[in-house]
Amino acid sequence: MKLVRKSGVLAAIDTADLDAAAAQAGRLGPSVAGIKLGLEFYMAHGAPGYRRIAATIAAQKSTLGPAPIFLDLKFHDIPNTVAGAVRSVAPLEPLILNVHASGGKTMMRAARDAAAESAEKFNLRRPKVIGVTVLTSLDDVDLRRVGQAVPARDQVLRLAELARESELDGVVCSPQEITALRERLGNDFLLVTPGIRPDWAATGDQKRVMTPAEAARAGADYLVIGRPITADEDPAGAAGRIVAEIDAA
Numbered sequence: 001m002k003l004v005r006k007s008g009v010l011a012a013i014d015t016a017d018l019d020a021a022a023a024q025a026g027r028l029g030p031s032v033a034g035i036k037l038g039l040e041f042y043m044a045h046g047a048p049g050y051r052r053i054a055a056t057i058a059a060q061k062s063t064l065g066p067a068p069i070f071l072d073l074k075f076h077d078i079p080n081t082v083a084g085a086v087r088s089v090a091p092l093e094p095l096i097l098n099v100h101a102s103g104g105k106t107m108m109r110a111a112r113d114a115a116a117e118s119a120e121k122f123n124l125r126r127p128k129v130i131g132v133t134v135l136t137s138l139d140d141v142d143l144r145r146v147g148q149a150v151p152a153r154d155q156v157l158r159l160a161e162l163a164r165e166s167e168l169d170g171v172v173c174s175p176q177e178i179t180a181l182r183e184r185l186g187n188d189f190l191l192v193t194p195g196i197r198p199d200w201a202a203t204g205d206q207k208r209v210m211t212p213a214e215a216a217r218a219g220a221d222y223l224v225i226g227r228p229i230t231a232d233e234d235p236a237g238a239a240g241r242i243v244a245e246i247d248a249a
C-alpha cells in the first residue's frame with residue numbers, strides 16, 4: 001500500500017510589527033496548517049505577542065485546543081540552560097519547538113524531558129521537539145568555511161540519527177534531504193522543511209531549496225514558507241497557490 005502523506009504549510013511570519021503579524025496570521029489562518037513564529041517576532045514581543053497571535057488563529061480556525069504554532073527559537077546552549085528555556089515557553093503550548101541538533105544528545109534529551117515534564121505537570125499539550133540539522137541557507141562550500149568537511153547531506157543524516165537516538169520527534173532539514181532521511185529513518189519521524197521556493201519566488205538567502213510540489217512528493221510533513229507568502233502583494237492568494245500546488249502533487 002502506498003503511503004499518502006499530506007504535507008501541511010506553516011507560514012513563517014517574520015516581522016517585529018505585532019499588528020502586521022496578527023493581521024497576517026488572521027488572513028493566512030484559514031488557508032494554511034499553522035503559523036511559524038521565530039526570533040524576529042519573539043525577540044520583540046515575547047510570550048504576550050505569541051498569545052495574541054495564538055488568539056487570532058484560534059478565533060479564525062474555531063478549533064478546540066492550542067493554536068497550531070511552530071515556535072522556532074532554535075535553542076542552542078548547555079543542557080541545563082536549554083531545559084530551562086523549554087520550561088519557560090512550555091506554558092504557551094506550541095505545536096512544535098526546536099533546538100539545534102548540533103548541541104548534542106544530552107542537550108536534546110534535556111529539551112525533550114523538559115517538554116514532557118512541563119506538559120505533564122501543568123496538564124498541557126506536549127510540544128513536539130525537533131532538531132535543526134544544517135541550516136537551509138548553507139551549502140557545502142559554506143560548511144567547509146566553518147571547518148566542516150562533511151557534505152551537508154551527510155551531516156543532516158548524522159544529526160537526524162542523533163536526534164532520533166535522543167528521542168526527539170523529528171528534525172528541520174532542507175527538502176533536498178527528505179528522500180535520504182525517509183530511507184534511513186522511516187515515515188514515523190517528523191520532517192519539517194524550510195528552503196521552499198515556488199518557481200515564481202526569489203531564492204534570497206536560501207541555498208538548499210526545492211519547490212512546494214517537489215518537497216510534498218518527497219514526503220515532508222510540514223513545509224515552512226515565509227517570504228514567498230508574506231512578501232507577496234496578496235499573501236493569502238500566494239498561500240492558496242502553494243497549497244493548490246501541494247494538493248496537485
Ligand SMILES: O=C(O)c1cc(=O)[nH]c(=O)n1[C@@H]1O[C@H](COP(=O)(O)O)[C@@H](O)[C@H]1O
Nearest residue numbers: 012038072134135136172194224225226227
Ligand atoms: O528552523 C527553521 O524554521 C529554519 C531552519 C532552517 O534551516 N532554515 C530556515 O529558513 N528556517 C526558518 O524558516 C523560515 C524560512 O523563511 P523564508 O526563507 O522566508 O521562506 C525562516 O523563518 C527561517 O528562520
